[in-house]
Amino acid sequence: MLINFFLKRTYRINVNTIQWNKTIRNHQLNGNYQQALKLFQIGIEKKTFQPNSVTYLTMLDICKELKSLSTIRTIHHLIDSSKNLNNNDDDIYNNPRIRSLLMDVYIKCQDLDSAYRVFQSMNERNIIDYCGLMTGFNNQGQYEKTYELSKKIPSSMKYSSPLLCTLILQACTELKQYDDGYKIHENGKHFLSNNKMFMNELLNFYLKFNQEKQALDIFEKNSNQLTIIDYSLLMKYYNHQYQPQKTIDLYYRLKKNSHIQIDHIIYVLVLQAIANGCCLHTSEQIHDHIKKFGTNIDIDNALINMYGKLGNLDQAEKIFHSMSKHNIISYNILLNLYGLYRQSDRALNCYNQMYQQGHRPDDKTYVILLHTLSQTPNKINDVKRIFFNIEENKRGPILTSAMIAALIRAQLFDEVNELLKKLPKENILFYAIKANINGTIDKFNYPIVITNEQLALYDLLMNNMYTYGGLNDRLTTIDEILYENDKLKNMLSYSWFEKSNGKIEYFKSNNLQLENCEHTEKLALENALEEQKISSLPILIAKNHRICNECHEYFKKISLSFVSKKNIYLRDSTRFHLFSSGICCCELA
Numbered sequence: 272m273l274i275n276f277f278l279k280r281t282y283r284i285n286v287n288t289i290q291w292n293k294t295i296r297n298h299q300l301n302g303n304y305q306q307a308l309k310l311f312q313i314g315i316e317k318k319t320f321q322p323n324s325v326t327y328l329t330m331l332d333i334c335k336e337l338k339s340l341s342t343i344r345t346i347h348h349l350i351d352s353s354k355n356l357n358n359n360d361d362d363i364y365n366n367p368r369i370r371s372l373l374m375d376v377y378i379k380c381q382d383l384d385s386a387y388r389v390f391q392s393m394n395e396r397n398i399i400d401y402c403g404l405m406t407g408f409n410n411q412g413q414y415e416k417t418y419e420l421s422k423k424i425p426s427s428m429k430y431s432s433p434l435l436c437t438l439i440l441q442a443c444t445e446l447k448q449y450d451d452g453y454k455i456h457e458n459g460k461h462f463l464s465n466n467k468m469f470m471n472e473l474l475n476f477y478l479k480f481n482q483e484k485q486a487l488d489i490f491e492k493n494s495n496q497l498t499i500i501d502y503s504l505l506m507k508y509y510n511h512q513y514q515p516q517k518t519i520d521l522y523y524r525l526k527k528n529s530h531i532q533i534d535h536i537i538y539v540l541v542l543q544a545i546a547n548g549c550c551l552h553t554s555e556q557i558h559d560h561i562k563k564f565g566t567n568i569d570i571d572n573a574l575i576n577m578y579g580k581l582g583n584l585d586q587a588e589k590i591f592h593s594m595s596k597h598n599i600i601s602y603n604i605l606l607n608l609y610g611l612y613r614q615s616d617r618a619l620n621c622y623n624q625m626y627q628q629g630h631r632p633d634d635k636t637y638v639i640l641l642h643t644l645s646q647t648p649n650k651i652n653d654v655k656r657i658f659f660n661i662e663e664n665k666r667g668p669i670l671t672s673a674m675i676a677a678l679i680r681a682q683l684f685d686e687v688n689e690l691l692k693k694l695p696k697e698n699i700l701f702y703a704i705k706a707n708i709n710g711t712i713d714k715f716n717y718p719i720v721i722t723n724e725q726l727a728l729y730d731l732l733m734n735n736m737y738t739y740g741g742l743n744d745r746l747t748t749i750d751e752i753l754y755e756n757d758k759l760k761n762m763l764s765y766s767w768f769e770k771s772n773g774k775i776e777y778f779k780s781n782n783l784q785l786e787n788c789e790h791t792e793k794l795a796l797e798n799a800l801e802e803q804k805i806s807s808l809p810i811l812i813a814k815n816h817r818i819c820n821e822c823h824e825y826f827k828k829i830s831l832s833f834v835s836k837k838n839i840y841l842r843d844s845t846r847f848h849l850f851s852s853g854i855c856c857c858e859l860a
Contacts, residue, residue, distance in 0.1 A: 291320040296329050304333045308342065315349075322349070324366050331372040340380050347373060347385075367395050374400065378407035387416075398432045405438040417442040418451075430458040433466040440469075444476045452476050463493055471500045478508040499531050506540040515548030516775045522557075535570050542573035546580035549813040549842065550769040552806075554581060572600050579608035582811055582840040582847060597628065603635050610643035611847050613857070615650050618643045622657075637661065638673045645677030655686075663693075764816040766791035768799045771806055790822050792841060796829060809838040818843045826850045 291314050298307035311330055314320045322330075327350055334343045350373065354364035363369060370393045377386035383404075390396065390404050401424060408417045421429065421439045429435060436459040443452035456476075462469045470493055477486035486508070490501060502525050509517040522541040525533060538561055545554050554577060561570060571594050579587035591597070591605055602625045609618035622640055625632065632640070640657065644650040658666070658674045666674075671690070678687045767777045778794040795812045803810060818826075818841060830839050831853030839850040849856040 287320040288323055288326070292323075292325050292329065295326065299329060299333055304336050307333050308337070324363050324369060327363060327366075327369055328372060331369070331376050334376045335379050338380050340382060343373075343376050343380060344385075347389075365394060367393065367397075371397075371400055371403070375403050378403055381407075381411065383407050383411060383413065383416075398428060398435055401428070402432065402434050402438060405435070405442075409438055409441050412445075414442040414445040418446055418448065421451075426458075430455075433459065433462040433469045436462065437466075437469045437472045440472045440476055444472075444479050447480075449480055452480075463489070464496065467496055467498050467500075470496060471498065471504070474501055474504050478504060481512075483508070497528075497531070499525075499534055499537065502531070503536050503540060506537065506544070510540060510543050510547065513547060515544035515550070518544035519548070519550065519553060519773075526560075533564070535564075535567055538564065539569050539573040542570070542577045546573075546577040548769060548775045549581060549767065549811045550773070550775065551581055551808045551811055552769055552771060553773050554578075568594065568596060568598060568601070572598075572604055575601070576604045576608070579604070579611070580842065582809065582842070582849070584608060584612055584614075597630070599625075599630055599633055599636065602630060602632075603639060606636065606639045606643060610639060610646070611842070611845075613646055613846055615644050615647040619650070619653060634667065634670050637670050641670075641673040641677050645680050648681065651677065651681040651683070764791060764814065766795040766812055766814040768795050768810070768812050770802055790819060792818055792822050792843075793825060796826065796839070800829070809840055811840045811842070814841065814843045816844050818848065823848070823855065827853050827855055830854075 291310070295307045295310055298304070298310065308330075311322070311326070315322070327346065330346055331343075334346060350363055350369060370389060374386045374389040374393075377383070377389060386404060386407060390400060393400065401420070405417045405420060408414065408420075417438060421442065424435070429439070436455050440452055440455045443449070443455065456473055459469065463473070470489065474486050474489055477483075477489070486505065490497065490505060502521060506518045506521050509515070509521070518541060522537065522544075525531060525537065538557075541557055544550075545557060558574070561574070566574070571590055575587045575590050577587075578584075578590065587605070587608055591601065594601065602621060605621055606618050609615070609621065618640060622632070622636075625636075637657070641654055644654045644657075654674070654677045658670075658677075661670070675687055675690065678684075678690070765777055765779045767775050769775050776795075776798065778791040778798070792812055792814045795814075796810065799810050799812060826839060826841060826848070827850055830850035841848040841850070846857065
């Protein structure tokens with residue numbers, strides 16, 4: 272309607288325009304955006320004044336605050352219509368400030384298509400215009416558009432702005448364009464000394480490509496410019512790479528830096544490292560630091576995970592029940608711990624409590640729960656009930672694979688066949704490999720031959736499934752493959768424990784022939800017993816694969832002898848073992 276009024280008029284100088292602009296501007300400054308908009312509409316409809324560039328700049332600023340797409344589109348049409356008016360003194364349509372602000376408003380309203388059309392219509396584009404549009408693309412995950420746009424920017428402009436380089440680098444990171452990202456580094460390295468945002472993104476870029484050496488070079492050479500973000504990026508990387516000692520060392524280095532305030536993210540990351548490293552000694556000190564800092568739901572969740580992974584399920588449950596508020600992550604962590612301790616009844620109760628408290632499970636919840644319950648033979652009916660109560664269109668490959676694993680473990684092959692008939696053909700290979708790994712291929716009728724290469728694919732797929740479910744300590748557990756191949760298992764497996772000085776010591780075996788059982792958990796236990804003679808803490812050994820029967824008997828024997836007067840914990844890739852007085856808790860389950 273406003274457009275029709277506008278088009279019927281010819282442009283003429285109106286003495287009221289200045290006064291109307293002042294009034295609209297005053298409303299804007301006082302935050303009365305709706306009054307300003309209403310005044311503008313009245314002035315247009317009643318032909319009381321003729322809006323000029325100043326008017327539209329003010330109205331576009333108001334639209335940014337209101338975030339009303341309908342209003343901005345009306346203003347946009349009025350601006351475009353102004354090119355039909357005869358006014359050489361005030362070219363509203365081609366005003367670069369108006370075009371830039373118009374694009375910015377569309378970005379704020381998350382209408383990137385309209386923003387890009389405005390961008391293309393601009394006669395001149397500056398760094399701010401490119402940065403604004405790329406920020407919008409990156410915020411909405413449209414990194415390919417940022418990447419494509421970067422190819423059209425003149426080099427003289429591209430490498431003159433740290434923000435522009437940062438935005439392009441973000442796109443290169445997400446799209447795995449290493450060469451282009453490296454080029455941004457080479458041409459923008461002069462920004463490192465005075466632009467923290469660029470350094471943060473460059474560090475993230477190299478870590479995403481697992482280029483630890485380049486990342487550390489940036490980290491150390493710019494130590495005076497480091498922020499809490501840089502520390503958290505590096506600690507997160509080390510956790511992902513299962514290098515807990517490096518995460519812990521970074522924490523203590525940060526603790527000595529009086530210029531950077533530690534936040535809750537750092538505490539979450541170091542607690543994850545302590546859990547992964549089985550660091551009983553360090554855990555006490557860090558928890559004392561947290562008590563002084565204060566907790567929130569993220570730290571409490573990390574504490575639950577830490578104590579559970581350190582063999583203290585009671586303390587983990589105590590923290591869980593002391594929390595005033597839980598989220599789905601809280602329940603997923605506790606369910607994962609119940610899986611490690613083979614506490615299927617507690618897992619089922621936790622799942623029911625979660626529902627009663629109004630929390631809805633996600634795919635990770637179901638993967639963890641099905642895996643945990645299927646370890647107990649008499650819980651297979653609960654597994655089936657839970658799975659088949661999930662809407663069929665929400666049972667993705669990861670969730671369905673967990674169900675098939677449970678059915679195969681219970682040797683319900685007919686039911687597996689019935690389930691397979693309902694699955695998309697493109698996923699059949701995944702499930703067929705799953706069946707073959709358990710030596711049950713003769714139970715199924717697959718029109719395919721499974722090769723060693725496909726078994727390797729299964730290795731990757733199962734890793735992804737367990738990782739997705741948050742079962743990080745099962746990352747290297749590929750059901751029976753590795754466990755049945757002794758030579759391969761021995762080459763890839765290792766064990767570790769934390770020494771009394773807070774350092775983690777790792778053990779790998781050199782006996783590849785395995786003529787005698789010299790598995791790494793034995794080496795770790797022998798060293799731990801010697802090193803921790805005077806410590807009051809229990810012995811805690813971690814292993815990245817399942818313990819073999821011979822080592823299991825050895826641990827029982829040691830726990831019965833006079834050498835060990837304390838409990839011995841072993842956390843392998845599938846569960847916790849507590850050895851005491853010649854007995855393991857897994858024999859009592």
